[in-house]
Amino acid sequence: MLSFTLRKLAALVGTMLGIAALTFLITNVAPGDPARLVAGPNATEDMVETIRVQNGLDKPVTEQFVIYMSDLVRGDLGTSIVTTRPVLDELLRYAPATIELVLVAMALGILVGVPMGMLSAVYRNSWFDHATRIFSISGVALPAFWFGILLQLLFAVQMGWLPVSGRLPLVALPPEPITHLLLVDSLLRGQFDTFWTALKHIILPAVVLSFPCLASILRVNRAEMIEVLSSDHVVAARAHGLSSRRIVALYALKNAMLPTLAMIGLRFGWMLGSTVLVETVFDWPGIGLYAVSSALASDFKPVIGVTLLIGFFFIVANTIVDLAYAWIDPRLRNA
């Protein structure tokens, strides 16, 4: 198990370097002159040339790549043109909000999706199963921005139960940061009012972000459970006198969790990408919103930074999924 973990971690580093190389390739080899892009539409030839030299864009591509990679290894992601602050600082400021949103949405997807899929398989073709299937198909089908606006209209504007957007109201005092996750920090500092406010703010965006993910986890888990429940070893477990509850919730679920985990890993990456849409709709101050505003301002260093960061999270999430796989399935431990 230890060597498996170490090998996975080594692969993580390798993949990260690959992503970095790929983003470099996209910005430098793809058509379009980055210096001109930075300089803006009204710049003169001289100004473009100055920016080219300033940014080292006049050097050969190989040398640029070495500089880019060594900057990257030292954590230097360049400077944002709009805010004139280092991109890394800005990413560190915005990332916690996104991480918090994605974690809450993922928890929602797993904690609701897995049990619903399981029950749906056990009570196959019952009214519950049919309702679940309609629910899950709409989860996959509804576009996030439309669904988000719909929920805002219903729960924020009409009912007034939840805030329309944002992470915390301006008047609220955020807790002293420990983990930079508002929900966790406010609990740790004992500021329960702040926790409650933050929770109300995160509900709608998290629901919108998790809905498609929840739906696909549910569908995969249902299909797998149906398959496992008709397998030989479940028949054997019943014949040996184990209770149905134990068979379903322990023996069968553990087997069904393997493909479900793969889906969770995939959906995690998808979710990070979707934050661009959801954070815009809900004005959530995370890296998705940061990427959108930077892109609109033709500020391309932050966009690359966000791409790298999302790539990093995605790989970390999938490494965790791989480790969970080996933890669940003894056959993979020595593979």
Next chain:
Amino acid sequence: MSDLLEIRNYTLDIDTFDGPVHVLKDIDLTVRRGETLGIVGESGSGKTVLVRSVLGLAPKRARVVNGSIRFDGTDLSSLNDKGWKKIRGVRISMIFQDPMTYLNPLFSIGRQIGDVIAAHNRATGVSMSAAERRARSEELLDQVGIPDPARVCDQFPHQLSGGMRQRVLIAMALSGKPDLLIADEPTTALDVTVQAQVLDLINELVAKLNLTVIMISHDVGAIATVAKRCAVMFRGEIVEEGATEDILRAPQHDYTKRLLAAVPEIDAPLAARDEREPTRPLLEVKGLSKTYATKSSGGVRAVDDVDFAVSQGEVLGIVGESGSGKSTIARLVLRLVEPTAGAVTFDGSDITALNGEALRQMRRHMQLVFQNPHSALNGRHTIGDAIAEPFRIQSKLSRREIEANVEKLLDTVQLPKAFRYRYPHELSGGQKQRVCIARAVALKPKLLLLDEPTSALDVSVQAQILEFLRDLRAELDLTYLFISHDLAVVREICDRVLVMKRGKIVEQGPTAQIFEMPAQDYTQQLLASARKTAPSSLLADAGLAAAQ
């Protein structure tokens, strides 16, 4: 002896798309305490549904139309979940066919046995600590002859051999000290030497624990080694019932007679072979090896320095237990797997270095028939498409010519022409295997490699296919490489036999020599295990016992 299990007028339907299928018809069966009852029948005869009904595990769409099952005075059909908890695994338990798929791959052996013990304790109101359960698990494993039970408890199913897994399943079945043990084809998925061990173990446990046993199998020999009394099932009915010895000696029902006649006999007189002049070798294999890389140093030697030759028109049998490298040899000869070392000469030319078009051309002269006809055919292609495929790939015939050829081939394999439009699921196992053979001989190959061609088939179908293979060989002047684990089948069809163990050839020679005067210990051991479950030898034993 008192009656332990009473099945009366039991009739059961299974609802399908095309209406109900009568799976069990009016079954009457009584099992007395301490008795060993065998139920013999071919696939689809309803024997598994019958014994699963006893445990309330009939398929979901099954419907009991009539009749009752009483166990020790309790009517099982009226039980609810709570009632079943006191029966399943505690008073009636079951062992299964394929010990790999019947164990949960994700839980350790100790955990799985421990959980069963815990469930029984809850049902019977006994309390036991985790350490006590562990001790009991080890004791059970020891009882079924597993060496080093403490280590096995911490292992997972995939780390055990087939025989060990079956022993683990038997240990689980015995954990509740059941009155009745149901064995559902307990030896079918095992090698012949392991089969003999498992049957011995069951017999030993019956004597030691005074168990009542119902064992079902398609293998008359396996039934006869365990069961004193026997019932024969055919299409959902019990057609004959009585002492096993009487049924073997003098079967009454037509079906039983046919079934027994179809069982290949390991000691039957060898049929006279048409003595052939030794002709030039069609296939020559020299120093062939295949090593699969593994994490441990050296790798696994699946095939280890093998030499043999097959003459034109000959049938060479390769026998050996699972993992002995039989199938790998077939794949190496076909170049489906690349050899690590050695040379394969086919029809005078070395084929080890061929590739591209030359390899493709060579392949039309040798064809492979797979073990399981159910998975060898694409379910979405008609039979006509399946047989036409080699023509489409390897010839430039027009559509009409291909159709004519397909009809001719269906005729050769003795299937009606109308089968062209059918889909695989509409055919029986034997018919499907004929289709596979038709597809293999479509391009008039010189060599046919048959990899366990009858193992997935019922014994009566097996007899038909063997007969058919003999005729086909004469008709098309074919050479066969016949791979099988079943010694009796090999003896019936092969001219020469090659015995394999762990990638190496142990012994090779003419069939009569191998079976009558085996020179090697391993061959003798294989033959002894196979004879153990041969109906004739059982009868001979019984006859001797009766005479004394």
